[in-house]
Amino acid sequence: MTTTRFPAAGTNGINGIKALRDGVRGPVLLPGDEGYDDALAGFQTASRHRPALVVGAEETADVRAAVGFAAARGLPVAVQATGHGLSVVADGGVLIVARRMREVRVDARARTAWFGAGVVWGQVVEAAAPHGLAPLSGSAAGVGAVSYTLGGGIGLLARQFGYAADQVRGAEIVTADGASRYVTAQSDPELFWALRGAGHNFGVVTGLEVNLVPVDRVFGGGLYFEGALVEDVLRTYAGWSTAVPEEMTSSVGLIAYPDLPQLPAALRGRYAAHVRIAFNGDAAEGERLVAPLRAIGPRLVDDLGELPYSEGESIYKDPPFPHAYTGTNAMLRELDPAALGAVRELTGPDRPLMTVVDLRHLGGALSREPAVASAVGNRDARYILRVITMLDGPDDIEQARRTQERVLEVLAPWTTGSSLPFLYGDGERAGEEQTRTGYAPDAYRRLRELKARLDPANLFRFNRNISPAPAPASPAPAPTPTPRNAASHI
Ligand SMILES: Cc1cc2nc3c(=O)[nH]c(=O)nc-3n(C[C@H](O)[C@H](O)[C@H](O)COP(=O)(O)OP(=O)(O)OC[C@H]3O[C@@H](n4cnc5c(N)ncnc54)[C@H](O)[C@@H]3O)c2cc1C
Secondary structure (H helix, E strand, O other): OOOOOOOOOOOOOOOOOHHHHHHHOOEEEEEEEEEHHHOOOEEOOOOOEEEEEEOOOOOOHHHHHHHOOOOHHHOEEEEEOOOOOOOOOOEEEEEEOOEEEEOOEEEEOOOOEEEEEOHHHHHHHHHHHOOOOEEEEEEEEOOEEEHHHHOOOOOOOHHHOOHHHHHHEEEEEEEOOEEEEEEOOOOOHHHHHHHHHHHHHHEEEEEEEOOOEEEHHHHHEEEEEEEEHHHHHHHHHHOOOOOOOOEEEEEHHHHHHHOOOOOOOOOOOOOOEEEEEOOOOHHHHHHHHHHHHOOOOOOEEEEOOEEHHHHHHHHHOOOOEEEOOOEEEEEEEEOHHHHHHHHHHHOOOOOOOOOOEEEEOHHHHOOOOOOOOOOOOOOOOOEEEEEEEEEEOOHHHHHHHHHHHHHHHHHEEEEEOHHHHHHHHHHHHHHHHHHHOOOOOHHHHHHHHHHHOOOOOOOOOOOOOOOOOOOOOOOOOOOOOOOOOOHHOO
């Protein structure tokens, strides 16, 4: 992949900064300006963008101005909302920081929500909850709702309601020509198809309108089993998950908990299997469904019970503070017990780097194409296995990569592809070959053709990049017709 380098300080080489500053409401920052470093901060601390220019967009007009400014100068554009999914570092170019675009509107009667590019799931959940409604949010409240949805979005109730992208009604996007448009299934069917699953590649999405679902309370929480039971947990879960209804979405995490005072005493310094449950049904039925899991053995912690959807973040208990990590994943047709055993060996508590394994149950509505088809790939996967390695410093990266590559090799016979939003870091290294694994081959070809039409210069390349399809070869010149009586002229 090509990265473009630009002067690191001052305005050298970039003209028109003053006019840009005058034309946008948010800050326009150059390296060395006060606020430049803070603007780059995000959840992922293993890497940071290094743009030649930052635009802290406050509204769609700011995004249009920034994209128009970049396009006119041939500068690539990166976007950052919360930085949970930072995967490809922008070295030079223009970074649009979206976190000021925090508008959320809920239309309770229509059961829809509109949210801007800087909105996090917690805000949407909070705005929808008083109406007995919920968005298809995921495990952590701090994740950016727009970027999550554009990549697909596997939420707490994903098996019942499908990908978050499946519930998109319309998207406001600023494309590489600097124009803003509202895209729906009717207004631009091809872009609407592409935005839902591959949306990071076609522009800056300044806001999304989505359907909400009528969910108020769920039966959920976690069952934590000690390390000695991990094998039993995986074996039982593999069978149990094939027979549960779609209202049950669940996963298993294998985690070597650090010895930290903020953790429950029972988990501190222990390796454990954490079964996470979100069931959209009554508590008695939930209790009945999880009985085979409880029967595996004693739990270190068992906090299953009825809870408001607005407390759904407590189901996964993802760390809410910024940290350094790298992660990969395999979407799987089925679970093979021997392969799971090998993954456990490769990632267990005796390994030098803290590695979390997250096995999520897919299928159900995730496997069905929505009424209006989308670019989301790998719908045939029944599980996703993710490996996330915590990094203490740059020296850890090579080791983390080796472990993650070994895990992917072990799982290869059952792998359908990968989930791109769940790939963290390492984007430049893995490159487009990995991006392809997120889509069906035909969908990938369509996406490249659309990219060639909407962003031929690949302005939006600091993402899991889909490169523009090459221009079709110009047709060979038509042969000069041979006069019928040519022979007579010889
Ligand atoms: C702790 C944690 C929990 C997570 N839980 C889930 C989960 O339960 N389910 C799930 O499906 N995913 C989950 N994810 C993955 C998450 O959905 C993606 O990483 C997502 O991209 C993060 O969004 P962000 O706002 O942090 O994006 P950023 O890191 O700011 O950006 C990520 C990518 O999105 C692009 N982008 C950002 N905003 C826009 C925009 N407005 N327009 C166009 N492109 C844009 C950027 O260019 C970049 O390529 C989780 C991630 C973490 C770290």
